[in-house]
Amino acid sequence: xxxxxxxxxxxxxALLQNANWKGFFTGKIYTGxxxxxxxxxLNCYSCPxxxxxxxxxxxxxxxxxxxxxxxxxxxxxxxxxxALLGRAICGFLCPFGFLQDLLHKIPFPGKRRTFKGxxxxxxxxxxVLIGLVVVxxxxxxxxxxxxxxxxxxxxxxxxxxxxxNRELFQVVGALFTWxxxxxxxxxxxxxxxxxxxxxxxxxxxAWYGLFQKISxxxxxxxxxxCTGCKTCLSHCxxxxxxxxxxxxxxxxxxxxxxxxxxxxxxxYSIKR
Numbered sequence: 234x235x236x237x238x239x240x241x242x243x244x245x246x247a248l249l250q251n252a253n254w255k256g257f258f259t260g261k262i263y264t265g266x267x268x269x270x271x272x273x274x275l276n277c278y279s280c281p282x283x284x285x286x287x288x289x290x291x292x293x294x295x296x297x298x299x300x301x302x303x304x305x306x307x308x309x310x311x312x313x314x315x316a317l318l319g320r321a322i323c324g325f326l327c328p329f330g331f332l333q334d335l336l337h338k339i340p341f342p343g344k345r346r347t348f349k350g351x352x353x354x355x356x357x358x359x360x361v362l363i364g365l366v367v368v369x370x371x372x373x374x375x376x377x378x379x380x381x382x383x384x385x386x387x388x389x390x391x392x393x394x395x396x397x398n399r400e401l402f403q404v405v406g407a408l409f410t411w412x413x414x415x416x417x418x419x420x421x422x423x424x425x426x427x428x429x430x431x432x433x434x435x436x437x438x439a440w441y442g443l444f445q446k447i448s449x450x451x452x453x454x455x456x457x458x459c460t461g462c463k464t465c466l467s468h469c470x471x472x473x474x475x476x477x478x479x480x481x482x483x484x485x486x487x488x489x490x491x492x493x494x495x496x497x498x499x500x501y502s503i504k505r
Contacts, residue, residue, distance in 0.1 A: 234488030239325065240334075247328040250274065251282030260398030271310045273318075274327030275437050277380075280390035281397065287386070288314075289366055289437055293377035297370035311440060319448035320441045323431055324485035329386045333423045333430055337470075341424040347472045348426075354433045355483060362436035379436060381408070385419045388412040427470035431485065442482030449504045452486060454479040458498035465490035465499060475499055 250272045253263035263284055272285035288311055295304030314322055323330050337344075365379040380387050391409060422429040431438045445451075452475060465475045468489045473481045475490045479499065491499045 235492050236489070239487060242325050243331040243334065246274070246326045247276075247331050250276045250285060250328055251280060252284050253282045256281030256283075257393060258397060260394055260396075262394070271307060273314045273322045275329040275384075275386050275435065276327075277384065277387040277390040279387060279394065281393050283390070289384070290377060290380050290387075293366055293370045293380060296367065297373065297375055297377055299374055301371070315441050315444035315448065317449050318441075319445045319450065319480075319486065320438060320482070320484060321448075321450050321486035322441055323428075323435075323438050324487035327437070329435075330428065330431055330485070332389075333428050334470075336420060336423045337427045339424055343425045345426060346470065351432075351472070357433050358435055358439040361434055362439040366436045382412070383415060383434070385412075385416040385430065388416040392416075428485065432471065432483070438485075445480045445482050445484065447504075450486070451502050451504055452479045452484065452491065453500055453502040455498045455500070458496045460496055460498075462495065464493050464495055468493040 256263055260281060262279060262281060265284070267284055268278070268286060270285045271288040271291055272283075273288070275289065276283055276285070276287055278286045278290050288307055291307045292304055292311070295302065295307055318326075361379065361383070365383060369378040370376060388409075392413070419430050419434070426432070454475060459476050461476060463474070463476065466472070469475070469484075470487070470489065471483050471485055473484045475481075475484070476498075478484070486501075488501070491501065
């Protein structure tokens with residue numbers, strides 16, 4: 234798929250998940266009936282425009298309650314999205330992923346697609362998923378650790394709320410200052426490295442990556458057509474080689490490789 238079509242899909246998906254536009258002016262969070270429904274991408278519950286719940290935030294809230302209750306609904310939603318689309322959600326439906334793509338379009342020194350240590354750092358997101366999203370919320374009650382201390386989407390939402398809500402702005406403290414620092418670091422990194430947060434820190438991307446090889450939507454490689462020219466790799470923002478791993482856990486299935494392949498060896502496919 235070419236970048237223009239994907240851009241419009243990403244933009245529409247972001248707008249639909251943040252359709253409470255008046256919230257950006259009133260500083261009030263939407264609390265209507267659909268707010269309990271989990272959206273597929275990383276989109277903070279506290280965003281003034283959000284009309285749904287972030288699956289990572291919902292999972293933590295379920296796990297950190299005083300009485301442990303297995304979050305069947307949230308896990309079921311995550312299993313459904315993962316088994317259906319895998320990381321295509323990251324490439325097309327995640328608002329924070331869309332923001333990262335927009336950030337990387339901004340001219341900035343030091344742009345690169347990979348560097349020494351890139352591969353090792355990609356495992357950090359799995360540590361974040363297991364440690365900050367699952368284990369610590371179970372151990373530390375009423376503390377959604379990932380949302381509270383790391384999530385840049387939540388910080389951005391808090392900033393938007395505080396700008397339109399004077400009372401909230403007046404109680405901003407040290408913790409929020411820490412999170413603004415984290416958000417700033419993520420933004421600067423994303424200016425240099427495409428989808429840096431997706432690569433290294435996103436627990437939702439780590440989860441969906443587990444389903445790449447079994448999801449319904451896939452990318453398939455016709456080995457007879459492939460010439461090994463590596464044009465696909467040169468167009469991949471995630472720096473994945475589809476000619477070797479067409480369904481790598483790091484691939485966000487954006488379709489750039491499919492569009493770039495001179496022999497049409499790569500295609501989307503539906504598992505039956």
